[in-house]
Every structure is written in structure tokens, then in C-alpha cells.
Amino acid sequence: MSAAKTSHPRTRIQAKRRARILEAALDVFSTHGFRGATIDQIAEAADMSKPNLLYYFRSKEAIHQELIQRLLDDWLQPLRDLDPAGDPLAELRAYIRRKIEMSRDFPREGRLFTNEILQGAPHTLGMLQDVLKPLVDEKVQVIESWMRAGHIVRTDPYHLIFSLWATTQHYADFDVQVRAVLGPERDGDGRFEDAARFLEQLYLNGLAPR
Missing domain, CATH: 1.10.357.10 (Tetracycline Repressor, domain 2)
Structure with a gap:
């Protein structure tokens, strides 16, 4: 199961950013499928940098699984x-x-x-x-x-x-x-x-x- 790279409880900002990533990923995956989707596409759709996205989800697979x-x-x-x-x-x-x-x-x-x-x-x-x-x-x-x-x-x-x-x-x-x-x-x-x-x-x- 996917998880942010921290053991601390999520803050409201972290929760909002995770939700933003998931919403963007839903658009990308539903359009391109898992194989056609990339982390770069999801980061762009979420309007955040790739390193920032990977702080919240360690991989494309983790986002898709959630x-x-x-x-x-x-x-x-x-x-x-x-x-x-x-x-x-x-x-x-x-x-x-x-x-x-x-x-x-x-x-x-x-x-x-x-x-x-x-x-x-x-x-x-x-x-x-x-x-x-x-x-x-x-x-x-x-x-x-x-x-x-x-x-x-x-x-x-x-x-x-x-x-x-x-x-x-x-x-x-x-x-x-x-x-x-x-x-x-x-x-x-x-x-x-x-x-x-x-x-x-x-x-x-x-x-x-x-």
C-alpha cells in the first residue's frame, strides 16, 4: 500500500497534496492506461515537481494501486x-x-x-x-x-x-x-x-x- 515517506501523521497540507496527485493521476491513467502513463505526466497534471510528487508516492505503481x-x-x-x-x-x-x-x-x-x-x-x-x-x-x-x-x-x-x-x-x-x-x-x-x-x-x- 502506498505511503508518504514519513512516519509522522499527515498534515492538512500533505493530505491536500496527496488528493491533488490522485486527482491528476486519475485523469492521466484513465486517458493513457497504466503503461502509457508516466510520473512526469502526473506531476505536470498535478502542477508540482517530480521530486515533490515522489515525496508523497514512491512510484507510479503506488499511485495506481491506491x-x-x-x-x-x-x-x-x-x-x-x-x-x-x-x-x-x-x-x-x-x-x-x-x-x-x-x-x-x-x-x-x-x-x-x-x-x-x-x-x-x-x-x-x-x-x-x-x-x-x-x-x-x-x-x-x-x-x-x-x-x-x-x-x-x-x-x-x-x-x-x-x-x-x-x-x-x-x-x-x-x-x-x-x-x-x-x-x-x-x-x-x-x-x-x-x-x-x-x-x-x-x-x-x-x-x-x-
């Missing part, structure tokens, strides 16, 4: 919030809504994670195995319990989750394509509401008991 850890924690929260005691269709609707909102509000974070996965998850494989998999396994059990109770139709719960990820994340990773195809009449923020309504209809109608 960003990925924060991202994965935020990205998984909507799945954690899936309530076993809630109404299944209402829970899935809320999940779709939250994931679309995240594609709208955090596109850089989405692209950062997608770039990492496309490169074979060299910096996140441990987190995927140790954090993501147990959570997905837990929620698969929840979905299977809904199926056994007849609240939703039977389907493969793993592929249902994969499909929900793919269709909602599309609106972050392929936003330029989405806006180009929709055209100027429909490329405003309303496209996310349109997407949410469509995905609700697609999944909830498909999963509702016959």
Missing part, C-alpha cells in the same frame, strides 16, 4: 447494498440505477478499471480473488434464494451479474460512441435516464415471475 483500491471499494458498494430481505425486483432496480449513476458521475474511474482489466489485471488480481469473488458468491446465494422462493425466474446468477455490469458500464466506457450514435438531440445527460429506464424494462420484465 486509486484502484479506492475505486474497487466504491464500485462494489452497490452490490454490497443488495438487501436479501428486500423485494427482489426493487433491489435489482436500485442496483441498475446506482450503476448507471456511477457511469454518469465517475466515467474516469470506470475507464481506469476497464484499462486495468484489459491488461490482464496485473495490479488487481489479488483484490479480484480476495474481495470481489467472495462478495459475488455471497450475492449469488441471495439471488438463488429469490429464485427458490419464486420471486424471480430461474437463470444463471453469475451471468446475470456479469450482464448487469456490462450493460451499465457500457455508458461510461463507450460514452463517445453512445453520444455519436444518439446524435445532438439525445446526447445530453438525459441519455443516462433513458438508459436506466431501458435496462429496468429489459431486466425486470425478463426476471419477473411468469
